[in-house]
Amino acid sequence: MPDLLSVPPTHLQLSREQVLWLTEQIAQHPGEEVCGLIAGRGATAARFIAIPNRSQTPQTHFQMDENKLFQALKSIDDAQETLLATYHTHPKPHSASRPSQADIVTLGRDWPHTLHVIAVHKQRDLHLKAWHIAPDEVISVPITVDSALSPPVIQERLSSAQQVAIILATILSVALVVIIAITLLPPPPDLTLPLR
Ligand SMILES: [Zn+2]
Secondary structure: OOEOOOOOOOOEEEOHHHHHHHHHHHHHOOOOOOEEEEEEEOOEEEEEEEEOEOOOOOOOOOOEOHHHHHHHHHHHHHOOOEEEEEEEEOOOOOOOOOOOHHHHHHHHHHOOOOEEEEEEEEOOEEEEEEEEEOOOOEEEEOEEEOOEEOOOEEOOOOOHHHHHHHHHHHHHHHHHHHHHHHHHOOOOOOOOOOOO
16 A cells, blocks of 8 residues: 555645646546546645546446556555545536535545545536545645646636737726726815915
8 A cells, every 4th residue: 555644635736737637538438427546745746547437327426446446556655656635526517526425425434544636527617626534524625736726617728809808807997996096086276266
C-alpha cells in the first residue's frame, strides 16, 4: 500500500492539463461514471490514474476494477508518491458535485484517509469539488488549478462576442460611476456674489 496520510490534505493542487484530461475521459464515457485515483506529493497531484468502472449500474454508481486498483496502488508505492484522492464523476443531468449518500457510506468506509474529487460536466463547463468524508461530517476542500484559486466552474475560453460584452459592461459601469460622482458633487459656489 502506498503512503497514507493520517489526515487528508486541506487543499488539492491540480494542473490545467489534468483537468483537461479528466474532461476527455468524461467525453469518452458518455452517461457513465468514470473513476480512478489521484497520486502526488503533499497537496499537489502528480497524476490521475484511470480505473475501469465495473459497477452493474455505471450510470449512477462506480466500482473500481479490483486488479487495476491493485496495480495503481502498487505503482503509486513504486513511485514513492502518496494517494491523495479518489475521483469519480456524476454524469446525470442536474447532478451535483457533492457526494451522494452511497458515496458517503462507501468512500467514508473504504477510503477514510484520502480526499474525494467529484466532477460534473455540464454543457461546456467542468464543475470540480474535493471532499473529505469524515465519520460524522462531509467537508468541502478547496481545489487550486495551476496555482490560481480555481472557480467552482472552470470555463472554456470566452468567445470574442463574450469578451466584447464584458469590455462594454466594464466601460458602462465606469461611466455610471463617473456620472454618480458628478451628481453627488456639491453645487459650485456662486461667484457672481460680491465678496465682502
Ligand atoms: Zn458519486
